[in-house]
Amino acid sequence: MNQVYLSLGSNIDNREQYLKSAIRYLRNDNNIFVEKISSVYETSPVSKVKQSDFLNLVLKVSTKYDSMELLDQIHIIEKRLNRKRVLRWGPRTIDMDILYFNVDCLVSDVLQIPHKEIENRLFVMVPLLEICENDFYKKKQLVECVSKLKDTKQKIKKWS
Incomplete structure (x- = not known):
């Protein structure tokens, strides 16, 4: 089984429902097993595109899929949840990334692992740290990055 961390985010309409629906689709796939779910965080967008705040979370899953097969499944789920790729870093019903x-x-044309923006995104780092295992090979580096990112203009708070 492959061990995977995924980031999910939404900032259109019922953000919480889109996150729940994405998790439900993942759980309904016999080749994906959701093991841990972080808290939900409300975060400011990091792009210059004017848009609403996001709800974000991170999942730990195990899967029988290889990375490209998993990416295909993620794209299917995003499409089911009306994800439109109109404006880069623009508003979206759901965004799912393999971290x-x-x-x-x-590194390929369609996928980079680890995700190239992890260390620049507080909305990824905080929930990732919340659920990552004690032996996660990057944990110390993640903690250092979160400390640096807290000095930026990115806003994050637990959402209830």
């Missing part, structure tokens, strides 16, 4: 896939490193 880590085992300890693999991969």
Whole structure:
């Protein structure tokens, strides 16, 4: 089984419902097993595109899929949840990203593992730290990055 961390975010309409629906689709896939779910965080957008705040969370899953198969499944779920890729870093019903896939490193035209923006995104780092295992190979580095990012203009708070 492959160990994977996924980031989910939504900032259109019923943000919480889109997150729940994405998790439900993942759980309904016989090749994906949701193991841990972080708290939900409300976060400011990081792009210059004017848009609403996001709700974000991170999942730990195990899967029988390889990384490209998992990416295909994520794209299917995003499409089911009306994800439109109109404006780069623009508003979206759901955004799902593979953060880590085992300890693999991969760079292709469609996928980079680890995700290239992890260390620049407080909305990824905080929930990731919340659920990552004590032996997660990057934990110390993640803690250092969160400390640096808290000095930026990115806003994050637990959402209830």
